[in-house]
Amino acid sequence: MTLIDTHTHLDFDDFDVDRQVVLSHCRALQVERIVVLGVYQRNLQRVWDLALSEPSVYAALGLHPIYLDEHLLEHMHDLREQLARLAGHPKLCAVGEIGLDYYVESLDRMQQQALFDSQLQMAADFNLPVLLHVRRSHADTIATLKRFKLKRRGIVHAFAGSREEAKEYIKLGFKLGLGGAATWPQALRMHRVLAELPLSSVVLETDSPDMAPAMFPGQRNSPEHLPQICAALAGLMNVSAERLAQVSSENACEVFGWN
Numbered sequence: 001m002t003l004i005d006t007h008t009h010l011d012f013d014d015f016d017v018d019r020q021v022v023l024s025h026c027r028a029l030q031v032e033r034i035v036v037l038g039v040y041q042r043n044l045q046r047v048w049d050l051a052l053s054e055p056s057v058y059a060a061l062g063l064h065p066i067y068l069d070e071h072l073l074e075h076m077h078d079l080r081e082q083l084a085r086l087a088g089h090p091k092l093c094a095v096g097e098i099g100l101d102y103y104v105e106s107l108d109r110m111q112q113q114a115l116f117d118s119q120l121q122m123a124a125d126f127n128l129p130v131l132l133h134v135r136r137s138h139a140d141t142i143a144t145l146k147r148f149k150l151k152r153r154g155i156v157h158a159f160a161g162s163r164e165e166a167k168e169y170i171k172l173g174f175k176l177g178l179g180g181a182a183t184w185p186q187a188l189r190m191h192r193v194l195a196e197l198p199l200s201s202v203v204l205e206t207d208s209p210d211m212a213p214a215m216f217p218g219q220r221n222s223p224e225h226l227p228q229i230c231a232a233l234a235g236l237m238n239v240s241a242e243r244l245a246q247v248s249s250e251n252a253c254e255v256f257g258w259n
Helices: 019-028 041-053 065-070 073-086 109-125 138-148 163-171 188-194 223-237 241-256
Strands: 003-008 031-037 057-061 092-101 130-135 154-156 175-178 202-204
Touching: 003 202, 003 223, 003 241, 019 031, 019 223, 031 041, 031 092, 031 223, 031 241, 041 057, 041 073, 057 073, 065 092, 065 109, 073 092, 073 109, 092 109, 092 138, 092 154, 092 241, 109 130, 109 138, 130 138, 138 163, 163 175, 163 188, 175 241, 188 223, 202 223, 202 241, 223 241
Parallel strands: 003 031, 031 057, 057 092, 092 130, 130 154, 154 175, 175 202
Antiparallel strands: none
16 A cells, blocks of 8 residues: 655654654655645755655645745745746656635735735746645635636645535646544544545645644654554545555646656
């Protein structure tokens, strides 16, 4: 049973003490590929260096809406230049983590939208999929994606929306990222949504070091937890863990253009 973790922050200092041990353990657990995402300018080079140094790691580069106040216009220019320079490199797999966050009320929505639009345009220009952060902003995110009509589409990270929102993303050609949040017994609405999702629409993720699953409460999340997350989600979706692992990995390969 091979697995792909489509969303991690393995470059964060939470892993500085044991990153190599984690990666070794992932190999033993058959977590064969791990996507690490940029969130602000100061970690983009670290993400890229990690991808170059580790065969199982791939990089997505982007500016996260939660750090809106940190992003400068020159950072946008630098990101575009970096994507242009790396275009076609097999270790660059997406633009991300990008999107809209309306949960944090202090974040200016117009500025977020401008940042989102600019990075979607970069994805279009360099023919890359996108890895989306969406919190309480599904309607505006869906409207924006309809406006851009990206050729490569991408993944809605940590999907926790409604059946109707899931259908809209699927109709647009996006995959839905599922991880630890849905494993908690109190996530009843998400359990109902999961039971109706087509397997062709889902990919697996951990969002390490965040979003620990119910099996590891209060602990640092890790790509090492993906097999147990897969098993828990498979139970909710009424399929075998092996089947969910296979299909989600095939879906991830489709998104990222991997053989």
